[in-house]
Amino acid sequence: MLLSLAKQSLLSRKKTVFLTFMSLTISMLVLFGVEHIRLQAKESFNRTISGTDLIVGAPSGQLNLLLYSVFRIGSPTNNIKYASYERLENHALVNWAIPMSLGDSHKGFRVLGTTNAYFEHFKYGTKEPLVFADGQPFETLFNTVLGADVARELGYKLGDDIVIAHGIGNTSFQNHTDSPFKVTGILEPTGTPVDKTVHVSLEAIEAIHLPPHKVKALVENPQAFPLEIDSVTAVLLGLKTKFATFTLQREVNNDPKDRLMAVLPGVALSELWKLVGNVEGLLRAIAGMVLISALFGLSTMLLASMNERQTEIAVLRILGAGPYKIAALIVVEALLMSAAAMVTALGVLSLSLMVLKKWLAAEFGLFLSANVLSQEQFVIMILVMTASLVTSLIPSFEAYKSSLHQRLSK
């Protein structure tokens, strides 16, 4: 009864209630949005790479190396010698090595030159390996393996011929129309940048940078002449024993033959997260303040309505409603509004994530789930309702006081 009374009472004050509801909804949208993106970003960052002990690249910052080798964001500053990769692969402490050659694109998706070791050893999430949805790794020069999103968005199937261009971006000046690749494999979705990657062999990367007539010769006969690979962008290493990680890192960093840098993915990830973390803390604080101000708005709205509701309170009093019941009515009204705003905010958030999902993944490498309900969000929902309860106590106390002193007639 109290609930339906509160509902009817709110509906009778549509205009002020609607405006307050809007301000609550928007502030909650900000709060839940920030929180969701924070949680999802952290999860998606951390699941991008696992099982790799060291990432080796040209000396720059460890963040830079992590960003371009794992997240495919930004451009490599420098390459390392192919000979360095070969030395690392044959190193006594190294179990496996994945070479990576970046810098080309296919219709906006990054092209990664690598070897079949990539499909065998690369792990993500909780040490999950890459799985072929269809097909197999590359066998000859002009073979390619596509990430799940690439195949889905461009509508490629096994056996299709595609063209891979030099440079990054959709409209490259040099479209290597003469180098057709055949799709030999398509990977299962991973929720990592792998889904947005076109994989080819290291030799193929060299081939597409050759003059057109040479490419033509290669297409006709892949063994026409030997391809010299002189550099790679980065190398992912898996070691025989974890204890060797620091030894090898030191050795790589002091390599006399090439200028190299080795970073631990975990350390680089946490440094990246720390960097983002400051911004995230600030965002959370701002979102919290916005919500608090909206809650004060709610409280003000209810308080301001007290004057026009004197007769209503008088009627409730003579019907036998005690001051506590009238105070409770105000609290229920506030909680109803907060709950309605919360449901709307979560709905809008979920809907907009569904719509923006692709764009966020393509543009920022953020793989966000549209499911906004998580344990952390529940904690925040409870906090929001508690805060609504606390702020509603101000007008509620006012209603209590005025109903105590309410007289039956003037």
Added chain:
Amino acid sequence: MHNYAIEIDNVCHSYGKSPQATTFRLPQWHVEKGDKVFLHGNSGSGKSTLLNLLSGVLAPQSGNIKLLGNNTTALSNAKRDLFRAQHIGVVFQTFNLIPYLSVKGNIELAVHFAKGSTKGAKADVTQRMLSLLDTLKLSADILERPVKQLSIGQQQRVAIVRALINTPEILLVDEPTSALDASARDAFMEELMSTATATQTTMIFVSHDQALSAFFSNHTDIQAIATLSNGAQGGA
């Protein structure tokens, strides 16, 4: 032992705590069960205070108010609120109804707050609602209408239905006709009197309009039973 509906014994109520505060005193007053009392007096003579005390919205500082044999001054606030819901009906000058609810919603609210009352099941309530509407010459289709759409006269009749829905033993009425014109007033008074007689309700009817006294046999002047004084005059 006489069976009174209302017994007031040495009641004293002050507005505020300062010694200069206005004090209402009523040494002794009885109302027989089923009586209909026309309580008149100038404005500011304590009529409203008496109504507030009888309904239990105000609690006196000292003295006893016995309603239907229950000493309501000894009850807790919550119990007094429940007692009011179950045993007392109130009709004001205006603003008797919650504007955003339908007529039915208003009446049901009165039933809701009187919960714990053993006076009948839901079917009985609907039955009583319809029969009261009929007695007060209101059609049943008014139930679903929002209160805002009713005329003042209709609103005051609905207020009586609302006040009588829990079959209260006591009905307190405060200048219910002040917003009505003369012909509407007479019709309203006749319906009120006949309904109250039919339900054998004890009624306290407060008004300063002597024209209405013709409807009553029991006339009481508030100034004859109670005094309202400020601290300076009344002394200690």
